[in-house]
Ligand SMILES: Nc1nc2c(c(=O)[nH]1)N[C@H]1C(S)=C(S)[C@@H](COP(=O)(O)O)O[C@H]1N2
């Protein structure tokens with residue numbers, strides 16, 4: 001079932017890329033703002049008060065856990081993977097939303113294909129260089145708009161927004177997107193992340209105001 005979801009995500013991605021070359025993106029619905037959110041024009045920064053500066057020569061992204069091919073990617077290796085761009089809306093649980101964020105990087109489906117999680121793996125646990133972590137069920141994030149992003153608006157992702165690389169999972173509240181991402185661990189059993197152990201919702205759906213557990 002995950003496999004089908006994964007294939008379907010790749011198919012939609014190809015379709016989206018093709019459409020982007022030929023025609024403008026379709027007009028979105030007007031009820032774009034999830035309940036309880038307000039639109040911001042700026043881009044607030046939320047972190048733990050730590051912004052780890054990792055030289056690119058020392059940066060790595062580890063893909064491990066229940067995978068057939070445990071992988072440690074250098075910055076060069078990461079940059080050599082197929083790169084994609086996706087425009088999405090960003091919803092922070094503290095009630096601000098930002099529209100039309102243009103992220104560039106590597107699709108989670110590409111990393112999934114590389115590491116080859118075993119069928120028992122149903123969760124992803126993201127760990128970051130600042131000690132942050134967050135967890136997501138694969139069926140909720142193995143989609144064509146989930147990226148490990150290294151650019152924002154066509155420029156390298158700034159440190160304050162999680163550079164050099166961060167996860168983006170647009171369909172969920174933004175705390176599910178780990179800034180300064182260091183590892184993605186595929187697990188059979190769910191394991192709560194930094195905010196999830198502190199009372200934030202495990203599922204984090206902005207459309208149902210699924211904010212706190
Ligand atoms: N590593 C790390 N990732 C993180 C956080 C953090 O403190 N550390 N904060 C989360 C929260 S609560 C939000 S709302 C978004 C904020 O992203 P931004 O600072 O780019 O707006 O990052 C999420 N990812």
Ligand SMILES: [Mo]
Nearest residue numbers: 046092093175
């Ligand atoms: Mo947040």
